[in-house]
Amino acid sequence: MLYAARMTRRFPLLPLAALCLLTPLAQAADLRLYPSFAEVTTPPLKVEGGAVTVPFPRADWAWTVPGSLRLLGVPVTRTRVTPGVNPLQAHEGEAVRVLRGGLNLPGTLVDAGALLVQLGSGEYLTVRPDELALSTRPPSSRDVADVKVRFETGGAGEARLLYQTRALSWKPRYDLDASGGAATLHALAEIRNAGEQAFSGGADLYAGDVRLVPENVLTPASVGVGEQGFGAATTSTAGNVAQDRAVLSLGEVRGLQRYALSRPLTIGPRETQTLPFLTPKLSTFARYARVSTYFSPQNSSGRAGRFYKFTADAALPAGPLTVREDGVLVGTVGLGAATAGQLSDLSLGADPDLRFARRVTLLNTEKDSAGRTLSRSYRVTYTLTSTKSAAITTEVREQVYGQGVVVDGKAQNGNPATVVRYAAVPAGGQANVTFTVKVRGG
Known part of the structure; x- marks a missing residue:
């Protein structure tokens, strides 16, 4: 009888639990x-007999930041980390079958960790767990694959485990909607769980520059990081609770902005959630074009850049921003x-409808007696x-290197x-900007 190698995953409501101690x-x-x-x-762990053991599933341990585990509430005399055993390791060298694309391919399991199979044809193939069939039943105990962290303590009582994980993170996403001379800015808090374990509890969001010391840790290769690879479900609540103040600002903490979720967070494996975050009031909103160059005695030409600027009445954490004009993505x-009251300046790329020609004329050369x-x-x-249908304010910015x-x-x-310098360029027309520059040494 063949057994599929993939074992059923369990998704508890908590990120981890003490062995035999938490319900x-x-x-x-x-x-x-x-x-x-x-x-x-x-949640609190009950410490008895001078020790407590906490299991981490291997997939979750891969996301855990090394050295970040701390047991709070009781003195710790020693911490021991015991790596789990891959349950397929006992089947290395055995005959297996690969079930792929309707085919049933005989082979031999060569490397359990890499899921590498040598086919009967002699070729090697990396397989997924659900493609592998075994002739004998693999171990079913979840403990076999757990990484166990054992804290030996100098006392008994209740303790709480604190640790850091790269599986869970957040960032703001902004939408700037412009129409006519007005604009509104909306922000969503995007919370991502890249791991295989669910998390549940009260949550605070921190924005700012907080760095972890690298310890040659690789993100699990099986899970994509960034904009892609999170698979599975995405939950968006922005449209349903836009007026519900889902995220509350708690002010600044030592250079970080702190926010709190108004409700407990429950987020499943490989899930992304978005919540209403900020809707700050904007002032000094403007669209404009910019020409940026360096001084050179040679003539030049090119295209201007598209820019937007505004000032918000609330602190804005860094994040991606989408700009729309009358609903059109631009x-x-x-x-x-x-910070609140600070001007934000956005560059949206080149503007093919606004070009510049820069001409340089030598006016004078000053020499000494020699x-x-x-x-x-x-x-x-x-x-x-300009070939635009509307007038545009254009900023000309030129950097001149040299002394004096x-x-x-x-x-x-x-x-x-x-x-x-600034110029108002009319629709379908031209405008000139002129200045003189004196450079020492010429």
């Missing part, structure tokens, strides 16, 4: 979510972190040409000096 209905954990990881504090950018050049003066003229730079008769501080 499935134990109270929920405390969760602190950061942009790239989460910190989990479990760009997706990364919004940098901003004929050595002391400085040169130039006139720089930008001609901005003078622009339009005024000495500049800093190196480089930055020349900034």
Whole structure:
């Protein structure tokens, strides 16, 4: 009789439980979510006999940050981590069958960890667990595959386990909707569970720069990280509870922004949830174009860039932002972190409908008595040409490197000096920007 190698997964409500000490209905954990990881504090564990053992399924242990486990509430004299055994390891060298695409392929299990099979034809094939059939029943005990963490303690009582996991994280996502001269900004809190274990409990979200010290840890290869690879279900509650204040701001904590979920979080394996986050009021919203160049005595030409800017009345954590004009998607950018009242400036890429031609004219060359050049003066003229259907304000920004730079008769501080000028370019028309530059040494 053949047995499928894939074993049934169990998804408890808690991220982990003490061996034989917690019931499935134990109270929920405390969760602190950061942009790239989460910190989990479990419900109380009962410590008896001077020790407590906590099992981690192998898939969950792969996401756990090494060295982050702490037992709170009792003194710990020693911590021992015992790796679990792959239940298929006992079947290495045995005859197996690979069930793929309606085929039944005989072979030999060569490497249980890599699920590598040598087919009867001599070729090697990496298989999925559900494609592998065995002639004898594999061990069914979940303990075989668990990584066990044993805390030896100097006392008894209740304790809580704290650890960090890269499986759970969050980030904000923004939508900027513009129409006419007005715009609104909406933010969603996107919470992702990349692991195979469910999490449940009260949750706080932290935004800011919190770094983990690398310890040569690889993210599990079987689970994608980033924008793809999370598979399974995605739960979105944004449309249903938009007025429900699902995420509450708790202010700043040592350079981090802290938010709290108004309800306990329950998130399943490989699940993504989005919740209403922020709807700040905007001021100084504007669309504009920008031309950015460096000073050169040579003529040049090119395209302007599309820009949006606004000021929000609330702190904005960094995250992706989608811009729409009258419902039409016009760009997706990364919004940098901003404090309340700080200007946010967004670059949406090149604008083919607004071009510039830059002409440079030498006005004067100043020399000393030995004929050595002391400085040169130039006139720089930008001609901005628009094929747009509406007028657009355009910022011309040119950086000039050198000591003793003078622009339009005024000495500049800093190196480089930055020349900034503005022009209103009419629909289907032209506008000019002109300034003079004096550069020492020419």
